[in-house]
Amino acid sequence: MTSSKTRLMSREDFGNLSLHEKNAYLQELADSFADTHNRERVTLDKDALSRLRRYYSRRVWADLKLDELGGGLLNNTLRSLGEDIRNKSINTDVSAALWHETAPKRVLRAPPQDDAQLMFFVPTIYDAPLKDDVNLMDVAPFSLSKRARKNVIKYELKDSLITIEGGAESGLATVFDYDIFLNMVSYLAEEVQKFRRDEAKGLRPSLPPKVYRPNASHILKFCRRSDGGKAYEDLEAALDRLSHTVIKVVNLSGGKRRQVDSRPMINGYSVVSRTASNKIDTVEITIPDWVYKSIVNSDKKLPLLTLHHDYFLISSAMGRFLYRLARKAAGKTDAVYSFKEVYTRSSSEQEFRKFAYDLRAFVQRTQAFPMPDYDLAIQEGRDGPMLAMKRRSDADDLPLLEDIPAE
Secondary structure, three states, X not given: OOOOOOOOOOHHHHHOOOHHHHHHHHHHHHHHHHHHOOEEOOOOOHHHHHHHHHHHHOOOOHHHOHHHHOOOHHHHHHHHHHHHHHHHHHHHHHHHHHHHHOEEOOOEOOOOOOHHHHOOOOOOEEOOOOEOOEOXXXXXXXXXXXXXXXXXXXXXOOOEEEEEEOEOOOEOOEOOOHHHHHHHHHHHHHHHHHHXXXXXXXXXXXXXXXXXXXXXXXXXXXXXXXXXXXHHXXXXXXXXXXXXXXXXXXXXXXXXXXXXXXXXXXXOEEXXXXXXXXOEEEEEEEOOHHHHHHHHOOOOEOOOOEEOOOHHHEOOHHHHHHHHHHHHXXXXXXXXXXXXXXXXXXXXXXXXXXXXXXXXXXXHHHHHOOOOOEEEEEEEEOOEEEEEEEEOOOOOOOOOHHHOEOO
């Protein structure tokens, strides 16, 4: 158990509070503790509050007799030392109590209020297409940080070198910006399948256009986000980052070094209309050639993998990355990666030690709140800890790559 970093008031100050103030302080302390340790916030009941008050009040260093010894440098030093030791003791005990009273933070956030309407038709979520034996689900083609990241991401995989670079001003696309990319890919995949069904009926349909023109509210609903004002501001900033993020691949398969054309996440966008309150209303997103050709020109099978519709509810960047990794590596069975390999594929800017700690913490959270489709566990390997990913027997029966016919 990790010690809490919460600053605790002294026993003396705590004792001067009224009962109501003590309870309010302890509840605030519990909330802060839960946030610090990625645990679920809970409302402490009367019994829990009573026990926590006792924890706080009964840790008295009576043997020092500090109140009886009076002043003086030595006694004041002793008093300060005793108070410091006492507070550390309180910290340990209160942390232990809070650890017991709180639950791990949920892996999935709550869906937006109007989400139930969307669930009458659950859209299929398709992830990035395959090309040149490189699958973007093998790595994180985005920044895991919510803050703007300016530097370049580089991966050195067995058969390829992948470089991801963002704009000088906008920075790299984030894992949450990638939701819009998934929306674009999913739209195109659905249109291609509709085209092929109509073609099989003897009709003469037109191929899907390269320009995707959705309403902002449609994108937000697809990504299971609320439609508050900030969501529209975030959407425009995300489109800007996506339009400036480029993926470059050097394919090394077959022993031949071959430079693959650069792949922008999107080929650009424009805001077609805005609402009376100046929020984005309709946008045009130009689908990049590498996505369009890979899906539209596929002869037999759509080169895609599907995602669970709860993917968008995974609240943490690490959780989303791990789900995508499990979806590709484990598929319908299981897979095991070393922590170091997971770290390499994550693009994380953290030190490996901190990343490993956060990975362990996330896996622990999934024991109480499982991730969609896959169970995670930690195994000890020859060179360090290993992440085991296994598809659950009761997982949603989503089609995998080999199951999606081109029709």
